[in-house]
Amino acid sequence: MGIVRKTQSVKKILSEFQKAPKALSTLDLIDRLKEDYNKTTIYRVLDRLEDDGVLHSFQGHNGVKWYAKCVDCTKTNHSDIHPHFQCISCGQTDCLDVSVPIPNIPNREVSFSQFLLQGRCEKCLV
Numbered sequence: 001m002g003i004v005r006k007t008q009s010v011k012k013i014l015s016e017f018q019k020a021p022k023a024l025s026t027l028d029l030i031d032r033l034k035e036d037y038n039k040t041t042i043y044r045v046l047d048r049l050e051d052d053g054v055l056h057s058f059q060g061h062n063g064v065k066w067y068a069k070c071v072d073c074t075k076t077n078h079s080d081i082h083p084h085f086q087c088i089s090c091g092q093t094d095c096l097d098v099s100v101p102i103p104n105i106p107n108r109e110v111s112f113s114q115f116l117l118q119g120r121c122e123k124c125l126v
């Protein structure tokens with residue numbers, strides 16, 4: 001696989017995130033892109049985009065991995081400490097623009113945190 005092809009797969013995956021402003025699970029992405037790319041390529045591109053501070057990942061219901069676009073992250077500093085919301089009725093999952101305080105715990109250093117809130121989204125509440 002050459003460099004051009006790699007770049008195309010990166011563009012293609014990013015365009016899926018442009019189309020859908022919400023988070024996408026690896027299952028969604030594989031399903032949308034299965035005509036063009038195999039799973040391995042998709043996982044590799046996602047890993048790389050996460051390393052580059054373009055996407056961040058989190059664990060959803062049933063351990064499924066989700067990805068969403070980062071706002072202010074860089075290669076060295078992922079600053080996505082926000083909760084994610086997953087709708088239990090339609091499955092829509094997105095980033096919440098609120099901050100959750102990380103407690104100061106004596107003798108512990110917190111490196112990562114993950115908050116998954118589950119419930120019903122605005123569409124499913126009506």
Ligand SMILES: [Zn+2]
Binds near residue numbers: 120123
């Ligand atoms: Zn919903």
Ligand SMILES: [Zn+2]
Binds near residue numbers: 056080094096
């Ligand atoms: Zn997020």
